[in-house]
Amino acid sequence: MPRQKETIAITTPHVAGAEDIGEIRNIVGFHIRLAHGAVYRHFTETFAHLDLTQKQVSALWLVADHPDIAQIGVAQRMRMDRATTMAIVNRLEAKGYLVRRKSRSDGRKQALNLTDPGRRALAAAKRAIQQHEQWLKSRFTEQEVARLIELLARIHE
């Protein structure tokens, strides 16, 4: 994770000339990538003091919402493969935020559950996310937010 102190804002500020991107601006994928990058950077700043990445928070949140979930369940909900999920669960386990234990219903699976520190970390993360979402939503009306979510969902569903 890009650890950082709280010095400066975004490393590549929007300066004159940045909007001159030519015909590439008509490519939807290009805008999704730029928007994702902007959100990612702001997220990282907002979460610098919590030592958690987007993926880690999402995984933590999913485990909280679905006690005893298996890694494959997290992977499916986050559209990741098993190996990537492993890496993220490993990091969360190393931080002491969740525990693996063999599932009783299916010996192949590991049931994931939050620890108390994990619950506290998630609570703090949710407060930070509120800030982050506020930053993100501040440029839209409520109706536009709903519309944006609906359009994005059509891409990933």
Place this chain on the structure above:
Amino acid sequence: MPRQKETIAITTPHVAGAEDIGEIRNIVGFHIRLAHGAVYRHFTETFAHLDLTQKQVSALWLVADHPDIAQIGVAQRMRMDRATTMAIVNRLEAKGYLVRRKSRSDGRKQALNLTDPGRRALAAAKRAIQQHEQWLKSRFTEQEVARLIELLARIHE
């Protein structure tokens, strides 16, 4: 902030505190990340035979649109820092798709330009992007595409 809970309707069964910001699916950032992941994955499949990533294509395209552009120019337009831009330009140079040469107007800068193989690679990439964009746009009307681009631009601009 009057009446806003309606759009974030779905109730969380377990915890209902003042700090509870609802289910993860109501978080805009989560949808942007999932949509970006879906687009990234499809892009990678579409481009498997071309040995080019999203970033590399974008950089190639920008250099084609702006001959003699400096690395810092590419960085600003793609919202990347100088070090990340270096890595991408290095890869494109290693593939023989572009050349660096000292800028005459500013000795600190490197003027970037495509080679002939670079131009051919970009032409092929643009054809693949048409396919990719078709896949992406197929779930929207033209009007929705325009709306989506407009909303996304508000995030990264």
Place this chain on the structure above:
DNA sequence: GGTCTTTGTAAGTTATACTAACAATCTTAT
């Protein structure tokens, strides 16, 4: 039982993004 599938794990590769430090060059203030 035997075979196929699913799940977790491990190892290794690639791409991206960031920091910090440095040299060369340009810009600006005195």
Place this chain on the structure above:
DNA sequence: ATAAGATTGTTAGTATAACTTACAAAGACC
């Protein structure tokens, strides 16, 4: 004009993430 400061490219090092391949253990199905 020169000193001080800012910009640009570069290198080195770190962290995350996504992927592949391979393997073992357990479940599903015939």
